[in-house]
Amino acid sequence: MSGFFDIPSDLQHSWWGLIGLHLREALLPVLAGLLLALPLGQLCVRLRWLYAPVLWVTTVLYAIPSLAFFVVLIDYTGQTELTVMIPLTVYSLVVLVPAIVDAVRSVPQETLAAATAMGFGPVRRYLQVQLPIAVPAIIAGLRVATVSSISLVSVGTLIGNQGALGNLLHDATIYNRPELAWNAVITMAVLAMLADAALVLVRVLLTPWMPSGGSGGAGGGRRTTPKTAGARPPVPAAEPALKDAAR
Amino acid sequence: MAVDRLSLEIPDRSITVLVGPSGCGKTTTLRMINRMVEPSEGTILIDGVDSRRQPVNILRRSMGYVIQNAGLFQHRTIIDNIATVPRLLGWSKDKSRARARELMERVGLDASLAKRYPYQLSGGQQQRVGVARALAADPPVLLMDEPFSAVDPVVRKGLQDELLRIQEELGKTIVFVTHDIDEAVKIGTMVAVLRTGGRLAQFAPPAELLSSPADAFVEDFLGADRGIRRLSFFSSAGLDLLTAPIVAVDATAQQIAARADAGAPYLLVTDVDGKPLGWSEPDRLTAGRIDRGRLLSHGRPFVAGQESLRAALDCAVLSPTGWAVAVDGEGRAAGVVSQQAIGDAIRGAHEDSVSPPKALR
Numbered sequence: 001m002s003g004f005f006d007i008p009s010d011l012q013h014s015w016w017g018l019i020g021l022h023l024r025e026a027l028l029p030v031l032a033g034l035l036l037a038l039p040l041g042q043l044c045v046r047l048r049w050l051y052a053p054v055l056w057v058t059t060v061l062y063a064i065p066s067l068a069f070f071v072v073l074i075d076y077t078g079q080t081e082l083t084v085m086i087p088l089t090v091y092s093l094v095v096l097v098p099a100i101v102d103a104v105r106s107v108p109q110e111t112l113a114a115a116t117a118m119g120f121g122p123v124r125r126y127l128q129v130q131l132p133i134a135v136p137a138i139i140a141g142l143r144v145a146t147v148s149s150i151s152l153v154s155v156g157t158l159i160g161n162q163g164a165l166g167n168l169l170h171d172a173t174i175y176n177r178p179e180l181a182w183n184a185v186i187t188m189a190v191l192a193m194l195a196d197a198a199l200v201l202v203r204v205l206l207t208p209w210m211p212s213g214g215s216g217g218a219g220g221g222r223r224t225t226p227k228t229a230g231a232r233p234p235v236p237a238a239e240p241a242l243k244d245a246a247r
Numbered sequence: 248m249a250v251d252r253l254s255l256e257i258p259d260r261s262i263t264v265l266v267g268p269s270g271c272g273k274t275t276t277l278r279m280i281n282r283m284v285e286p287s288e289g290t291i292l293i294d295g296v297d298s299r300r301q302p303v304n305i306l307r308r309s310m311g312y313v314i315q316n317a318g319l320f321q322h323r324t325i326i327d328n329i330a331t332v333p334r335l336l337g338w339s340k341d342k343s344r345a346r347a348r349e350l351m352e353r354v355g356l357d358a359s360l361a362k363r364y365p366y367q368l369s370g371g372q373q374q375r376v377g378v379a380r381a382l383a384a385d386p387p388v389l390l391m392d393e394p395f396s397a398v399d400p401v402v403r404k405g406l407q408d409e410l411l412r413i414q415e416e417l418g419k420t421i422v423f424v425t426h427d428i429d430e431a432v433k434i435g436t437m438v439a440v441l442r443t444g445g446r447l448a449q450f451a452p453p454a455e456l457l458s459s460p461a462d463a464f465v466e467d468f469l470g471a472d473r474g475i476r477r478l479s480f481f482s483s484a485g486l487d488l489l490t491a492p493i494v495a496v497d498a499t500a501q502q503i504a505a506r507a508d509a510g511a512p513y514l515l516v517t518d519v520d521g522k523p524l525g526w527s528e529p530d531r532l533t534a535g536r537i538d539r540g541r542l543l544s545h546g547r548p549f550v551a552g553q554e555s556l557r558a559a560l561d562c563a564v565l566s567p568t569g570w571a572v573a574v575d576g577e578g579r580a581a582g583v584v585s586q587q588a589i590g591d592a593i594r595g596a597h598e599d600s601v602s603p604p605k606a607l608r
Contacts, residue, residue, distance in 0.1 A: 114318030117281055117390070118332050118380075119308035132322045209322045209364040 004179050008171045011161060019187065021081075022164035026150040027195070029085045033092030033145060034138075040093075041100030042126065051101060062094040066155045074159065084156035084163070091152065092145040099141020103134035136210060139203040146199060147192045154188065165191075249275040250286075250445030257437075260418040264435035266425055268468070272445030273424045277390050280422060281310045293388070308332055311381030311389040311419075316397050317373040319365040325351070325376055326361040332384040343383075350379040353416075355409060371402035378410070382417070389421045396427065407434055428469055432457065432476060440465050454480035478557035481596040483549060486559060486589065488573050488582025495519060500534035511583065513568045516542055521579035523548060526568045548572040551581045556596065560589050 005015045013021060044051040069087035077083045107130050115129045154166020161167045168184035171177065250272040257263045265273040278284040279291060282303050291298045298306055311332075319328050329347035334340070351358060354375045365373055374394060381389055395403045411434060414421065425431055431438045432453040440448040440456070442464055449461040457477035460466040466473075491509030494502055496518050506514055507529035516524045516537060525542025546565040549558040551573035562571035563586040571589065573581045 108316075108318070110314050110316050110318035111320060113283070114312065114314050114377075115320070116283060117307055117310075117312035117314070119304040119306075119335055121304055129320060129322075133320075135322075207322070209324075209366070211366045 004183055007168070008175060008177075008180075011167050011171065015183070015187075018165050018168070019191065022150070022153055022166075022188070022191065023195075025081055025084055025153045025156065025162075025164050026088070026191075027146065029088035030092050030142065030145050030149050032085070032089045033096050034142065036089070037093055037096035037100050041097055041104060044097070044101045045104045054097060058090075058093045058097055061090045066152070067158060070159050079160045079162060081156070081162055083159055084153065088149050088152055092149060095145045095148070096138075096141050099144075100134070100138055103137030103141070104130050106137060107133045135206050136203055139199055139206075143196050143199045146195050150188055150192045150195060154184070249284075250279070252289075253441075253445050253447055255439055255447065255450065257420065257422060259420050261436035262414060262421040262423055262434055264423045264425060264431040264438045265441060266428055266431040266435075266438060266468075267441035267448075268443065269426060271441040271443050273426075273441050274392055276441070276445060277392055277422055277424050280388075280390060281307050281312065283307075308335055308384060309386050309388065311384075311386045313374075313377045313381045313389070313391040313394040315393040316370075317365075317377035317394075319373055319376055319380075321365050324362050324364060325356070325368070328365070328376055329379045329383050331380060332386075336384055346383060347379070350382055353382070353413065354379045369402075370398045371406060374398060374402075374406055375409070378406075378413070382413075382419075387420060389419045391421060391423045393424055393426065395430065396425065403430075410434060429476070432479070440468060475557060475560075478560060478593065478596075479555045481556040481593070482552065483554055483556050483559045483573070483592075484552040485595070486551070486556075486573070486584050486592050488551060488584055490582045492583055493517060493580055494532070495521070496524060496537050496539070498532075498534060498537075503529060503532050503534055511570060511585070513543070513570065515545065515570075515572060515580060515583050517580045523572050523574065523580045526566070526570070543567050545572045548574040548578075548580075550574055550576065556589065556593055559584065560586075560593070563589055 007013065007015055007018065011018065040054060044054055064087075066087050069090075070083055073083045073086055077086070111129065111133070112125070115125045120129065154163045154169060157163030157166040157170045161170075163170075165184045165188050168180040172179075172181035172184070253272075253276060255263075255276075265276055267273050275284050279286050280293075280298070282298060320331070323331075326344055326347045329350055330338075330340075330343035333343035333346055338346070348358065348361065351361065356372065356375050356379065360368065360372065365376070368376065374397075377394065381391075395406045398406065407430065423431075423434065435453050437450065438453050438456050439450045440461075442448045448468075449456060449465045451461075454477065456465070457469060457473045457480070460469055460473075469476075489510055491506055492511035492513065493515045494506055494517070496516055503514070512528070513526045514529050514532065515526055516532070516539075518524055523545045524539055525545050527537075527542050531541070544567060546562055546567075549562045549571060553576070559571050559573070563569060563584070566572070569586045570583050571586075572583055575581045
């Protein structure tokens, strides 16, 4: 009893089972979010005025606590995984819509003009030119959405053991087994890192045409994706603040 | 209004340049030809047929389009970039790629670049890919929108020469937009100068543009040294080249003495193959012991008959002796000519040219 990987039987899953469940509950919403955000994003690019209201709506939806979502949804979808995944899908839009809009907009004007001038129709131009060039920035958005989704799944525990690995947190308190909480936190962190790495790999495989950023970009890339390039906070700026705090 | 009541007949199989200050509507005019901009009034006839009579994408695929910064598809290899329009036209992949390879050679791109991506190429190479891509489906019409303005002057000159060479081979109907009057004069068969609002200020061959600008706007746009630039259109073939003041480096004392007063204050010394080495005063030359290091530089020689009077004058102005050296195609000295003789030739050429110089100004 009480080993690190001994999962209480009330969860009805092994550790690996919980991981599979967790990934499904985290990744399906991101996929659904992507499928929603692609047309929505394209609509926002075509109709400029639409972008601000759409962004406003996704932000407001993001501000709704998941518990509130659950209370509303439980009447329709019950205590199921779906009740957890619907809010997660909605939350992913706040990241994915702007990522896709920015990505599609960042395709250079002359590339689009050249495509039009060569006789690409609008649909073909979107599928063969805009979307492929937007892939790096879209994946940058997917990385953020995926990692946040993996951590958010655990709130599903609130509607009766629908939180996959998050259920361990609840069990840790009722069975007084803190190692279960550690297990949940560490496993989720590792899953998030692995999922993130997998997306980076997908990006590398999909975009052989990108200057390799790591080696200083020999060719001098025209575009770097904002999310990957500017993720690190400027450390030097923090130093004076620390000194002030010490006084 | 970007372009107002512009009426222009673009000649077949030649380069027509639209030039003007920014905001004069030259790009808009170009984009009206392939209907990227639709005119609010009026028509565009291509071979006598209204351009709106066929579906827009069919029309565009029949016109090559080259743009500033090339506008390459960064996610496609060079060869696939070039093969774009053939693929749109439904050619097989193999046939399109074979055609693309052929064009890479035509525009002077090494075959090893085929599998590279645009970011791996220099600006000049990218622009060549842009030209190759426009030519891929062998369209009769080529639209070029400031294609060379984003590359450095040396590369630009190379690309311009290349375009003229390709045009010589292919004979396309090219419409070329630029804000650079020198480029317009260099490559245009006909030059249309536009003023703000898309009004046509003058439509003429470049030599005529330089000799008789239609009004103060055109004259101002041509710049201060249009007289000198106009010399580019006069051949140096008519120059009287003197061959007497030339001695070989192994000349005997008699040969030097015989040429000392051949009509020039200096003698041009050549090597045994006849290639120019430099100038010297006759009495400073000693037979058998001519010191190459003490010769005066002969500057850049011009190719007699091939280059223009502008090149000849430039050589004479640059030469410390005031005399220009003419060479043949192999670089052997063909003769020498003084600034004065070039000046006479220029005056003669001016008198022969169609319109008399303007008296005013």
